[in-house]
Structure formats: structure tokens, C-alpha cells
Amino acid sequence: MAEEKKEYLLEVKDLHTSFTTDSGEVQAVNGVSFNLREGEVLGIVGESGSGKSVTAYSIMQILAENGRVTSGQVLYRGEDITKYSKKQMASFRGKKCSIIFQDPMTSLNPVFTVGNQLMEAILLHTDKNRAQAKERAVEMLKLVGVNEPERRIKQYPHELSGGMRQRVMIAMALACEPDILIADEPTTALDVTIQAQILELMQELQKTLGMAIIMVTHDLGVIADMCDKIIVMYGGSVCERGTADDIFYSPRHEYTKGLLRSIPNVNNSKERLVPISGTPINLLNMPKGCAFCSRCDQAMKICLEEKPEELALSDTHKASCWMNIKQMAEEQAGGAKA
Amino acid sequence: MAKYVVKRVLLAFVTVFIICAITFFAMNAIPGGPFNTEKALSPDVKAVLMERYNLDKPVGTQFVLYLQNLIHGDFGVSLKTGREISTIISDAASISARLGGMAAVIAIICGIVLGSFAALMRNKLPDRLIIFFSTLGAAVPSFVLATLLLLVFCIQLKWFPVWSSRDPSYVLPVIALSLYPMAYITRLTKTSMLDALSQDYVRTARAKGVPQWKVIFKHGLRNALIPVITYVGPMVAYILTGSLVVENIFTIGGLGTQMVDGITNRDYPLIMATTIFLAILMVAMNLISDLIYKLVDPRITFK
Numbered sequence: 001m002a003e004e005k006k007e008y009l010l011e012v013k014d015l016h017t018s019f020t021t022d023s024g025e026v027q028a029v030n031g032v033s034f035n036l037r038e039g040e041v042l043g044i045v046g047e048s049g050s051g052k053s054v055t056a057y058s059i060m061q062i063l064a065e066n067g068r069v070t071s072g073q074v075l076y077r078g079e080d081i082t083k084y085s086k087k088q089m090a091s092f093r094g095k096k097c098s099i100i101f102q103d104p105m106t107s108l109n110p111v112f113t114v115g116n117q118l119m120e121a122i123l124l125h126t127d128k129n130r131a132q133a134k135e136r137a138v139e140m141l142k143l144v145g146v147n148e149p150e151r152r153i154k155q156y157p158h159e160l161s162g163g164m165r166q167r168v169m170i171a172m173a174l175a176c177e178p179d180i181l182i183a184d185e186p187t188t189a190l191d192v193t194i195q196a197q198i199l200e201l202m203q204e205l206q207k208t209l210g211m212a213i214i215m216v217t218h219d220l221g222v223i224a225d226m227c228d229k230i231i232v233m234y235g236g237s238v239c240e241r242g243t244a245d246d247i248f249y250s251p252r253h254e255y256t257k258g259l260l261r262s263i264p265n266v267n268n269s270k271e272r273l274v275p276i277s278g279t280p281i282n283l284l285n286m287p288k289g290c291a292f293c294s295r296c297d298q299a300m301k302i303c304l305e306e307k308p309e310e311l312a313l314s315d316t317h318k319a320s321c322w323m324n325i326k327q328m329a330e331e332q333a334g335g336a337k338a
Numbered sequence: 339m340a341k342y343v344v345k346r347v348l349l350a351f352v353t354v355f356i357i358c359a360i361t362f363f364a365m366n367a368i369p370g371g372p373f374n375t376e377k378a379l380s381p382d383v384k385a386v387l388m389e390r391y392n393l394d395k396p397v398g399t400q401f402v403l404y405l406q407n408l409i410h411g412d413f414g415v416s417l418k419t420g421r422e423i424s425t426i427i428s429d430a431a432s433i434s435a436r437l438g439g440m441a442a443v444i445a446i447i448c449g450i451v452l453g454s455f456a457a458l459m460r461n462k463l464p465d466r467l468i469i470f471f472s473t474l475g476a477a478v479p480s481f482v483l484a485t486l487l488l489l490v491f492c493i494q495l496k497w498f499p500v501w502s503s504r505d506p507s508y509v510l511p512v513i514a515l516s517l518y519p520m521a522y523i524t525r526l527t528k529t530s531m532l533d534a535l536s537q538d539y540v541r542t543a544r545a546k547g548v549p550q551w552k553v554i555f556k557h558g559l560r561n562a563l564i565p566v567i568t569y570v571g572p573m574v575a576y577i578l579t580g581s582l583v584v585e586n587i588f589t590i591g592g593l594g595t596q597m598v599d600g601i602t603n604r605d606y607p608l609i610m611a612t613t614i615f616l617a618i619l620m621v622a623m624n625l626i627s628d629l630i631y632k633l634v635d636p637r638i639t640f641k
Binding site: 062087090091093094095098101103106107108109120121124156158169172 | 536537538539541542543544545546547548549550557560561634635636637
């Protein structure tokens, strides 16, 4: 058992993150747990406000000033990084774990050249001198498919297109060969054709460099053929987790089912898409029971009163829904009768 | 870039010429003249004087003559004292430049440092103190402050002489002159620093593992300075031309004093020279701040 634990590259245990605002404490993440093995691709999906980005920022400790991790652990190779000093954390960020953001238009500093920003992380985390760092920056740009890298490093972000800037962001994140790459909605702000290129690039880089990826997105299409495992988040907690097959072919949480019904698909292209009715829950005022029950068609009395435990449906598949618990109880009762 | 500078310099000539013309005609349109003093001059003497300084000719001709002299570097002589205007201006400008230069440097450095510090300590005690004093500094008029400084440090504490013709102390006038721009720059820096630190690229820098101080001084400050530069350019020009109030209270004969003396005495050449000097300085500072702007923010292109 202990040996198996060591295998995990990253382990998030019962993470709680909240933000202090004028209207009260916003509990953005409520007890998220997951783990990541070396070279694995994990997808985190959920709608806006489901806490997926906040989970990612909590790992990196780059939350906004009013946010903090209130409890839980983040273990990197067995070490709790939430206990790291500022200095230790600075050498974790960018070196062991990197992140790329949603909007490449605003994520690069407009007043420094691309080369300057690329070399910054290399100079910080490695022993390379400026000339070597520059060489590495050019090499990275080549790797992410930026043409004329020698010329590009002298340019400023505003002289590059959106797709190009996201490639620069990826090059910057991977320059120090991190073990983990967190991609926070990397394609949301890009054109559809560029989206596909960026995803392809990420898949390619994952194969050649072998880093683990945490892919945060609201777009199920993005993660379908990329992720080894997926967690679905709603209202700051995980409602279902499993392999891509588990999630796409046998969803067991009403929210996941709703998500799948709301995306276009080649097979049901003639049918109308079904939106999930209602509005996302208010994180200021978390319900006592299941977070999704106010929008759930199948809600029962118990859903209002008590949070459902996570139930293992198979080795890989888990869901937190009273429907499954009820079903299992009925099966057991039926089995006992027979 | 060079083309842009040449274009701006040519435009500056036009601007200065227009200011020159407006001042010249406006000044002559006002009733009265340099020789209408309480002690009336005899008509003969007055006529000689008027002829000598070309004041008997039509205003248009006077203007052309003035410009002709100007092109040859001749600003004329003071109608009041008979001194060369160019020596009056260079003497006064050196005093104003020393006073204003010190005040500008202090205002810029202290303003940026205090503003950044307030931004970092947002909502904590240092921030509140800095903002309280900078609001006060921006609100108190300079004549009140100057008088107060004089009263406290010269009369009560006797740290500085009230007046000294030989070696005037610049400490108090510099404080009086720098306080307002310093307060303004502090508030401006704080606001734009907070804005810069909430930008996505600052988060990117933190995510790269850049240490906190470098995030603030490299990624934050460079961006935060952009609005500050816009203010600093004209502010420096304004401060360098001297403040009438501060110069008068501390009896320092800088440019501000000369200009007001010129106006009260209807000393036409002096009025013209101080105005032209001020206009050139203003135009030059604007050009310089635009060029610095370009250095700091590469997104700006000159057309």
C-alpha cells in the first residue's frame, strides 16, 4: 500500500479553498481530492464557477490576494507543498509544475520581449547563463512550432497572433521540463482552428516530453480523446470521476449526464441540445445536501438533506449521487431476498 | 523614430510661433503702456522713448521687427531696467532650474516609492498613512504650506534664515514646491500599481516562480509607470518654470517672479521672453515624455 502511494506524482487531499469578499466567505473548492501519476493526463471539467480553475491555482498557490487554502493537503512526490516556504514554493512553480492560462492575449507582459519572458524562468531555475538561456528559448519556440524563432524572441507579445502567443506560453511553461503541466482552459480564448492545433501540439509534447498534464476545461470535446482520466466538478466538489469511457459512455451523475446532453454530437446532430436548467449554485450559501439537487430532475428528499458519499462503481469509476447509492441498496436488498 | 522627432520639432516651432503671436497682440491690445507710470513723463521724453523701442509703429510692424530681432537671438532690453533680457532670463532660469530640478527629482522618486509601497501594503496602516498625507499634500495650497514652513522652521525653530541674499537655502522652497506633485504621483502610482498587479501577466510571472520583489519591480512597476510618465512630463515643465508663490514667499528671484514683474510693469520684451521660454520648455517636456513613453511601452507606435 505504501509503495503504491509513492507512485503518485501529485496527490490532492480534501482541498478546501475560499475567498473573502465583501458579501462573505465564498467557498470555491469544497473537499476536492484526486491524484496524478507520472505522465498521466487528467481532465477536470465543469461549468464556470465549479471551482476547477481555483483548484489549479490552489495547487500552484497563485490565488488572488483574497483567496486561501483553508484545509487539505497537496502532496508532490509525497511532500506537502501547502507547508512550503515562499522560497520553496518559488522553486516549485515553473520548475516542477507549470501552468498555462486561458487568455494568451493578457497573460504575457506587454512591455517585455518574448525572449525576455521565456528566458526569465530558464535563468531562475537552471544554471544556464544568458547565452545558453537564449539558445534554450529558441529551441523551445522551435519545439512548439513557432516559425523564425530567432526573430520572434526579439518581438513583443502584441506583435504575435493569439495562437502564437499561446504557443509561447506553452514554450515558457515547458522550458524547465516540469513534471506537471496545468493547462487552465488553454483553448477557450482561441479560434476553433487554432484550438485544434494547440491541442494537437499539447498531445505531441506530452508524448515526447512525458510530463503529466492537468487539463482544466469546460469543453468536454477538448478532453475526450486526450485524457487518461477525468473528474467532473460541480459547486466546488467532485461529482464524478472515471476514465474517458466511464464518463462519456456510462455517466452516473445527473450533472455529468446533463453536460453530455448539452454538447453537440455527430449521432444526435438532428436533435435539439438539452441545456441544464437553472443557474449555478451560490457559493456564498452552500446547500446542506447535494450541491446539484436544485437543478436535478431526479432529486429525492435525501438529496436536499445530506451530501452523498462518493461511491465506487468500478475500479476506475466513482460518482457522488444518491441515485447510485439507492440503486445499490435496492440491488443488495434484492440479492438478499433471492 | 528620427522622422517622428523631426516632425514634432517642426510642429513645436509652429506652436511656439502661435503662442508668441497671441501673447504679442494680446499684450499690446490692453490699454496702457510701459511708460504710463504714476510720475507722468513729459510728452517729448515719452515720444523719444516710444520711437527708440519702436512702440510708435503699428502693432503688426512691431511684431515683424520683434521676430527679426528674435531670429538673430536678440530678445531686446528690459523697458524698466535697461538690462539685456537674455541675461535676466538666464539668471532667473538658473535659479528656477536648480529649485525646480531638485523639487521634481524629489517628487518623482518619493512619489513612486511611496506609491508602490502603499500598493504593496494595501489597506494596512502604512498605506492609510501614506494616502492620508498625500491627500493632505494635494489639498493644501502652496502659499499656505510655504508660509507655514517659514513660520515653523525659520521663525520658531530658527533652523534656516528667513532671508539671505548671498546663499539662499533651498530646503524649504524645495519642500514647498515638491509636495503637491509628490502627493499626486504617490496616488497615481498606487492606483496604477494595484491595477498592474491584478493583471494576468503578473499571475503568469508568479506562476513561473519569479520571486515576489521581482514580480513587483520588474513586471508590476514597468507597467504601472506608463500613466505616471504622462503626468510627469508637463509637471516637470511647470515646476522648472518656477512657482510665483513659492519664489515670492521665500524671496527667490526665479522665472516666476520675472514674469509677474514683467506683466505688472508692462515690460513687453520681458513678458515675451518668459512666455517663449515657458512655451519651449512645455513643448520640449511633452516631446521628451512621449519618447520615454515609447521606451517603456513598446506597443506605442509613432506615426
